[in-house]
Amino acid sequence: MITMTNLYEIDDSRMPLRLGSALRVPSYAYSKWGINGNEEYLRKLSEEAYRAEWADGSPRQMQYVSAAMQNSGYGDFPQILRKANARAVSRLVKKFPGKVVIADVGAGESTVTIFDRLEDEDKDRIHLTLIEPSVERIEAAAAKLEMRGFSDFDLVVGSDLGTLQQLPAIPQIISYVATLHHHAYLDEPAQALYRTLQTGGFLTVADWHNPMWEHPNRVYEFLQTLQWKTKEEDLEAFAEKFPLVKRKADHIGDPYQRKAMRLIQDFWRGWAAVRREAVERGEFDSRDEIFMLEGHRPFVSEQETMSNAGFSIAEEHRLLKDSELLMLGVYQKI
Numbered sequence: 001m002i003t004m005t006n007l008y009e010i011d012d013s014r015m016p017l018r019l020g021s022a023l024r025v026p027s028y029a030y031s032k033w034g035i036n037g038n039e040e041y042l043r044k045l046s047e048e049a050y051r052a053e054w055a056d057g058s059p060r061q062m063q064y065v066s067a068a069m070q071n072s073g074y075g076d077f078p079q080i081l082r083k084a085n086a087r088a089v090s091r092l093v094k095k096f097p098g099k100v101v102i103a104d105v106g107a108g109e110s111t112v113t114i115f116d117r118l119e120d121e122d123k124d125r126i127h128l129t130l131i132e133p134s135v136e137r138i139e140a141a142a143a144k145l146e147m148r149g150f151s152d153f154d155l156v157v158g159s160d161l162g163t164l165q166q167l168p169a170i171p172q173i174i175s176y177v178a179t180l181h182h183h184a185y186l187d188e189p190a191q192a193l194y195r196t197l198q199t200g201g202f203l204t205v206a207d208w209h210n211p212m213w214e215h216p217n218r219v220y221e222f223l224q225t226l227q228w229k230t231k232e233e234d235l236e237a238f239a240e241k242f243p244l245v246k247r248k249a250d251h252i253g254d255p256y257q258r259k260a261m262r263l264i265q266d267f268w269r270g271w272a273a274v275r276r277e278a279v280e281r282g283e284f285d286s287r288d289e290i291f292m293l294e295g296h297r298p299f300v301s302e303q304e305t306m307s308n309a310g311f312s313i314a315e316e317h318r319l320l321k322d323s324e325l326l327m328l329g330v331y332q333k334i
């Protein structure tokens with residue numbers, strides 16, 4: 001059945017990795033992907049396209065993501081993001097006297113990593129709000145906090161856009177680890193976060209950044225480097241669906257962005273291998289799936305959106321040498 005959401009996707013079921021909907025790429029690249037129409041409607045559709053991946057996601061998803069990068073000979077990238085974020089949060093907590101409310105959006109291992117990194121004296125004066133659409137994942141994080149003897153937290157099941165206006169307590173710190181890029185349009189969450197945060201408070205965003213998804217030609221050229229049975233047919237369908245595929249994308253001038261693009265391609269190669277092995281073991285199920293077309297964007301683009309929403313840029317940290325694949329941005333509501 002053709003619905004509006006799958007209007008921008010091909011049948012990727014025989015491919016070694018799933019593409020998902022092009023509605024998930026950064027909204028400023030939509031014209032390159034041939035996506036146009038009523039903006040309000042596209043915003044709604046893009047959020048729906050993301051929901052499919054995460055709301056029913058399995059805890060194994062993140063284990064496979066870690067394995068994909070390690071298989072390619074790199075570090076545990078999700079954990080690098082969590083640790084950098086936790087270091088920043090544990091430092092920022094010290095700026096506030098008394099009770100401090102910390103909200104972790106896309107809660108999970110990142111929340112537990114924050115808690116573990118806090119100094120003991122701060123563990124006694126924080127309240128954590130966990131926001132996460134997957135019930136299974138939020139409950140797993142809550143169980144880990146309880147195992148540590150910590151119970152001063154709320155669980156908010158839902159997405160950021162669906163819950164930020166009605167949090168049980170106003171946060172001084174909001175943290176996102178590998179989660180903010182799950183929006184094609186970043187301006188809406190940026191504005192909602194600005195409204196939600198206490199004045200003087202901080203937003204920490206540890207996330208993946210690269211320019212891969214800004215042009216279908218970059219994806220097409222990468223797919224050509226992979227091998228699978230129905231490759232010719234699938235690539236033809238891709239080119240038919242996204243006519244700019246065969247037009248060369250702009251050269252990427254920034255060397256940190258260029259390297260980030262190479263690394264994200266290595267990640268997807270690693271993912272294809274991890275996925276194939278799990279399928280062969282009969283272990284992979286549809287809830288473990290992640291989709292390739294996504295909202296990663298160059299770091300400067302995230303910073304621009306945050307500034308437009310009113311935030312001042314307090315800190316930026318590159319977490320890998322020579323590449324902006326993993327970045328931590330700290331933003332303040334002044």
Ligand SMILES: C[S@@+](CC[C@H](N)C(=O)[O-])C[C@H]1O[C@@H](n2cnc3c(N)ncnc32)[C@H](O)[C@@H]1O
Pocket residue numbers: 050054055057062078082105106107108109110111131132133134137158159160161176177178179182
């Ligand atoms: C890549 S995982 C990272 C999980 C966790 N932050 C960590 O580092 O362990 C992304 C998480 O964000 C959640 N997520 C996706 N879109 C979201 C949204 N709009 N609002 C809140 N959470 C979202 C997903 O369910 C998923 O658990």
